Amino acid sequence: MTSTQGFADLLSEVRAFRSQHPAVRYVDLISLDIPGHFYGKRYPIDMLEKVAAGSALKLPQNCVLLGVQGGLFDIGDYCFNDGDPDAPRRLIAGTLKPVSWEREPLGQMLISSDGTAAPIEFEPREVLARVLQRLQRRGIRPVVAFELEFYLFERTLQDGVPQFPRDPLSGDLDDQPNMHIERLSRFSDVLREMVETANAQGVDANVITAELGPGQFEINFGHCDDGLRAADWAALFCRSTRGVALKHGLRASFMSKPYLQAPGSGMHVHVSLYDQAGNNLLAADEQRPLRHAVAGCLALLPHCMPIFAANHNAFRRYGAMVNAASRASWGFEDRDACIRIPESDPRNLRIEHRLAGADANPYLVLAAILAGMEHGLDAAQEPIAPLNEDRGSGIDFPKDLLSAVAAMRDYPPVLEGLGEEFVMVYCENKRQDHLAFMQEVSAREYRWFL
Structure with a gap:
């Protein structure tokens, strides 16, 4: 699948979701860190359309390195030694779904660095992707x-x-x-x-x-x-x-x-x-x-x-x-x-x-x-x-x-x-x-x- 086709499919997915769930104003973009906790950002759904159409999606690379209690550790060249740079993430097609357990209407969607131009070597999903x-x-x-x-x-x-x-x-x-x-x-x-x-x-x-x-x-x-x-x-x-x-x-x-x-x-x-x-x-x-x-x-x-x-x-x-x-x-x-x-x-x-x-x-x-x-x-x-x-x-x-x-x-x-x-x-x-x-x-x- 070409990147152009991929963006078209993602945009179609987001627009279909908005049509089916008009009350949803925000979507949690989430990814799993090393200890197995979700981190991410809550995006207005109109901004999500822009990401689906090809706008950059970046989060700090070192989010992946958080400890069990959420703290950052001094590890190798990362965390306190690298200026805490951003790293690209991508939307995982097919994972945009409504969240039914929150008080307000909400959506969520998985994101990952795997499949981007600069995958994070130690991101759990990227580690599995390389083995596969x-x-x-x-x-x-x-x-x-x-x-x-x-x-x-x-x-x-x-x-x-x-x-x-x-x-x-x-x-x-x-x-x-x-x-x-x-x-x-x-x-x-x-x-x-x-x-x-x-x-x-x-x-x-x-x-x-x-x-x-x-x-x-x-x-x-x-x-x-x-x-x-x-x-x-x-x-x-x-x-x-x-x-x-x-x-x-x-x-x-x-x-x-x-x-x-x-x-x-x-x-x-x-x-x-x-x-x-x-x-x-x-x-x-x-x-x-x-x-x-x-x-x-x-x-x-x-x-x-x-x-x-x-x-x-x-x-x-x-x-x-x-x-x-x-x-x-x-x-x-x-x-x-x-x-x-x-x-x-x-x-x-x-x-x-x-x-x-x-x-x-x-x-x-x-x-x-x-x-x-x-x-x-x-x-x-x-x-x-x-x-x-x-x-x-x-x-x-x-x-x-x-x-x-x-x-x-x-x-x-x-x-x-x-x-x-x-x-x-x-x-x-x-x-x-x-x-x-x-x-x-x-x-x-x-x-x-x-």
Whole structure:
């Protein structure tokens, strides 16, 4: 598609949106930063038409580098060493949608530096775009489906601690969790609106499951043959789900481990690989490519832990309760494994990568998984024994953030797969987040050491 045709299509999209939603005066132009938070600008919709027609759209480059709490860190040649320059962004076609959870009519649209004349090397969407482009040059097309677990809490925290949600119908606490279908009925109003709102954003959200934790649920997405769009869906779903929950007087959180005594929340990613003729590459040659891809994922997994477990809390999830691995492992129809191979026919043969916390950055999680699969296809090595054959099979991975950063920083396959500049920036961002996290004396420290 030529740039002229692209602008014509964007302009048509904006004008159609204005016609369908005449009450909307502003549109949030949003993009995901390294920690997985949205940043951006709120544009008058008439100015959005100008951008769609080709006017420049620029935001500070260093917005991407924000820490978990929004602060800027001194990283390499960036932030305090570069004058905080602007960088071009582009509108992502097909993502202009109405926002239904705000008080006033509003729209939102994704923006990104990928596909511009000067993409930001460490922007999460650009990192994934480069991996996908590399696979495309090899004639490989991933098909991806995300599954996201999350918790509902009461809207008001008690002494900063989340509280079990109350059944909207009976007022009872949801403190006896299980996977019974009745829990879906009790919270049906908010869950239904979450799915409907996601669908209105263009996200193919569908199956709802009541999970094991108090107020914990899972919502699945359809399989998508566009990796960028699949990650867009996961990012947009998190934003709309939090908004709908607040509208219903609740909080929705994708925090990896909100309760020590209850299961954590994961981001499960299903990935299959197809050639240009539509054949499933993982099913070829008696499934050797599948095993090679698994071996590659297992090799990179210990060195991508800062991506899969993006904060201190996320590491609490591993080895606790059920279905949360403490070592890099794989298995057929085994939810204790990091990499599960669901039972399926050859056409739908895939891996299910189960390690990431629900609050990880979906663009980076998918980029790391695909880089691992690519590495495995190139190395063509057999993986360790599956858990089905050896329950003790597995590869150790770091269990704390600083050790994980050290394991990621200089590992050649990760540098090659995700980009040296990104790895440097990302690891330093996480190291600085750790230092910022330590700048507070907790009540526990007083109890232990006072």
